[in-house]
Amino acid sequence: MARKRPTIHDVAAASGVSRGTVSRVLNGQGNVSLAAETAVRRAVAETGYVVNRAARSLKTSRTGSIVMVLSEPQERLFEDPNFSVLMRVATGTLADRDMSLVLMIAGDDGGRDRVARYLRGGHADGALLVSTHAGDPLLEAIERSGVPAVACGAVLGRESVIPYAAADDRGGARDMTEYLAGQGRRRIGMITGPLDTPGGSLRLEGFTGVLGRRATKQMIVHGDYTQAGGEEAMRRLLSTVPDLDAVFVASDLMAAGALQALHEAGRRVPHDVAVGGFDDSAIATATRPALTTVRQPLAAVAAETVRLLIARLDEEQVDPVVLPTELVVRDSA
């Protein structure tokens, strides 16, 4: 049916030069006469030649692929707007370098083993980590494999080992807290994310940084980035701090849950309690009232992450990148 795929030999024959010359043209390493180059390019077009990656890879021991490792459980993954942007940017940028993106999910031990084996086997030239938690055993495996890795979002505790690009969680949280305070709110609570995530701990730091000792222990409750968790956290907060007049919630999804709880408790938003979210995800405009939240520069973070990875592949020295966020004022605060 489909006749045999043309090889570099066929191209060489069709263009009247040798394999070596064809290879040089294909890999753009110069020292090829214009005539030869033209002939080769024509022959490539004519024969429909596409390089055989396996053979190339066998010789160069580079695979031309990057593995994107997802550590989050699926619900969060889906909720994370970062992710689809990152994927788009990553596939696009890598494609420009003729590289492809392999996806692996390291949700459980089996998944982690697979990723570790994959890297150890040299099946990828680099790894792009998404939302990897502090202390994830996978980190060690990655370092041991010697494959260059970068992370999208800081990997707590490994900031110096694994370069990353991230939104300024701390700064964004600071902005939101200052905004709430500036609106005359005096009893401001916070619902954090899990503290072993950067979004969990850094957003909390931003919050306490602004409020200082006014951020007492009882004003802070911990959520898990789920809507149900946000609802439940809000209820706890209301019961310990009934005179609350504002709450900063570390993610929009949790904020949606918090709104629910406030509604059920008969508090009007923003009149009685102002609510600030974080992420500016799709859900932020779906809630009632629409969420005042902090927008992350997702596309920029994604682009920077990939840029870092490529720099690492080229063996350049790289430093972490932190990008500014933006306060988006809607109706909830």
Add this chain to the structure above:
Amino acid sequence: MARKRPTIHDVAAASGVSRGTVSRVLNGQGNVSLAAETAVRRAVAETGYVVNRAARSLKTSRTGSIVMVLSEPQERLFEDPNFSVLMRVATGTLADRDMSLVLMIAGDDGGRDRVARYLRGGHADGALLVSTHAGDPLLEAIERSGVPAVACGAVLGRESVIPYAAADDRGGARDMTEYLAGQGRRRIGMITGPLDTPGGSLRLEGFTGVLGRRATKQMIVHGDYTQAGGEEAMRRLLSTVPDLDAVFVASDLMAAGALQALHEAGRRVPHDVAVGGFDDSAIATATRPALTTVRQPLAAVAAETVRLLIARLDEEQVDPVVLPTELVVRDSA
């Protein structure tokens, strides 16, 4: 640093057998004595040997990877809960076969070209299409490449060429419409998705199938799967059919927009107007009131899609699979 990666030769030497035998053990093609097998397995563990895929691929001319082709613009991708489930199931199932998943986004012409070239180059053993539109030029390129493809969700117009697994859009829409009618609603409108998507046309078919001539043209408006589109469509619907008492919206995200429009128009939900969504996505519980909607059997669809693909790789004959949906009653209807 990391010393040279062990090859099959090293394993052969360490286990005292020949390359051929090691290869047979690794590929499980039998005709190997128990003693030899044990020795080989021990040697593999000891040396930390991982097969070099490039070399294998060069010889077998199978790549061990599947390309997942995403055709949707990113917003929709992100909104689509199907997607993360599909990814998880796909990576998991493929990993069991020691295959990996490569992601490509065919959003624009450049992307489509890349995908086409990738497939023509034989860089993947199969293609898994996600939400590919009818008439997408990519389809032709895929067929021409000869790479086996399956789709998650029907590809309109190519149902007979490209096997697929999908939720029963028509049936789900029918259920929802019957439910609304059963609640005594008499003036039921619909906001559809784009009619060149299966979710757009099939859900509409389910709706009209139940209501028959009661589903007049003016009761039906077309949306674009975005929240803003849903809001705008709802406003149109309200202006032409002011006495509307229910609306079936073809996606939860659009339904969230519709709720917004209804709220602004002073209609109470569900008292004045009942609202039914579709998808049971995360947003369905974030809206107020929470959405009554149709749940898609996402995990099952994903699993079936991958099963179909694997069957095709094994050159089995496969038929499309349609899986039943489930009505989820919450507060909006």
Add this chain to the structure above:
DNA sequence: CTTCCCCTTGGGAGGCCTCCCAGAAACCTG
């Protein structure tokens, strides 16, 4: 005990590419 057969094993060949070296061709320079 011999013969035959089958299970198991070893190792050569070849898949396609890039790297590299040696040699040819072109170009300078004095």
Add this chain to the structure above:
DNA sequence: CAGGTTTCTGGGAGGCCTCCCAAGGGGAAG
């Protein structure tokens, strides 16, 4: 125009694996 230098080209080697064939070894059957 001769000699030296640079640029370009050809093709062998080798990367690691699987496939296949031939041969060895063991067991069963006669």
